[in-house]
Amino acid sequence: MDVKTTCLGVLVMGDATGYEIRKEFENGPFAHFANGGYGSIYPALTKAEKEGMVTCKKQEQDKRPAKKIYAITPKGQKHLFNSLQIDPGEDKFRSNFLFTLYFADFLPASWIEEIIDKRIAEYKIKIEYLETVNENGECQPDGSPMLVKDMGIQYYKAMLNIVETDKHKFIATALRGENARKEGQCS
Amino acid sequence: MDVKTTCLGVLVMGDATGYEIRKEFENGPFAHFANGGYGSIYPALTKAEKEGMVTCKKQEQDKRPAKKIYAITPKGQKHLFNSLQIDPGEDKFRSNFLFTLYFADFLPASWIEEIIDKRIAEYKIKIEYLETVNENGECQPDGSPMLVKDMGIQYYKAMLNIVETDKHKFIATALRGENARKEGQCS
């Protein structure tokens, strides 16, 4: 899904500026399966406007820069819902963290411990955050956005559990590697 | 992590051709957190050779095209292990599947059911595959590659469980949306 279509996805839930869309991608319910920085969002919105998929209203503000509020058009909705009815294909998961752990045998145990501890802390923060969003109840309960958000919580809890369970095993294998390297370079 | 570095990661486990590296990315233990097609792997290997990070031996074969077997050099190893000791950053997860489910309220329930069922089947196949690889025991037990592979299994099992649990909820919310649209366009 390209940035243009994910922006349309945000706009179908309500009008927004480029700045607000980006916040959705960073923190909102879209955060864990979509993304985009200013450098991709602003050009995408400009292009979408040219193609008649969104309209744009400039709104002056005092003590704040002017806003450009984008709204989705029927054409934009059609494009979005068509895009959502083609095969979604596989999820893309890229993890430098797992790539690093794969080579734990060759790396300092202290480094492995450091990145695992950091990751555990990050997962805990994300879970806490998502759970407080739930309490605020901005989405109606049992609507699909709420369900997807709950899936996000489940996902992070599962990851946290996996990492916490295996932490000591990774450190142990890294330590074994360190010792093997010390005791002469016997391959 | 760029393709060049992930290729070095495959090569540090043993010599390989571009073709074999790609298979690792598609099926091997790297599959669920790294990737790359021919169009990125071959240029990356050529570049790595120029930079002295790998060496290349051409090997003729009868009844098969000639192979180019790549081997990592000490310089390549240094580059890899240095790359593995900088902050891995966040995992990147992109899911058109979840993006679609987010809008289940606006989509045909039959389509939602179809993609969920398909996804469930895919997860089951992946879990089965990874578990048979475990039985073959190509990695030494308790080494980090094995641990990462087990994390992959845990990950897919968690995802399967989440999707199976929420399947009927998504279909229910999609059906509610369908009915609402039928009963006149009352917003």
Added chain:
DNA sequence: GGTTGCATGTAAATGGTTACATGATTGT
């Protein structure tokens, strides 16, 4: 006085996917 938040955008560089191009062999 420095950082964060609001708010927009461009340009260059990076990096990756897709499609094309070739061709023999093995299995169904």
Added chain:
DNA sequence: ACAATCATGTAACCATTTACATGCAACC
């Protein structure tokens, strides 16, 4: 006869990231 596997590679295209550029207001 057709598809899949082995095996390499290029070129055009596409998309995204990063860095740059601006500027005021509020908060610490």
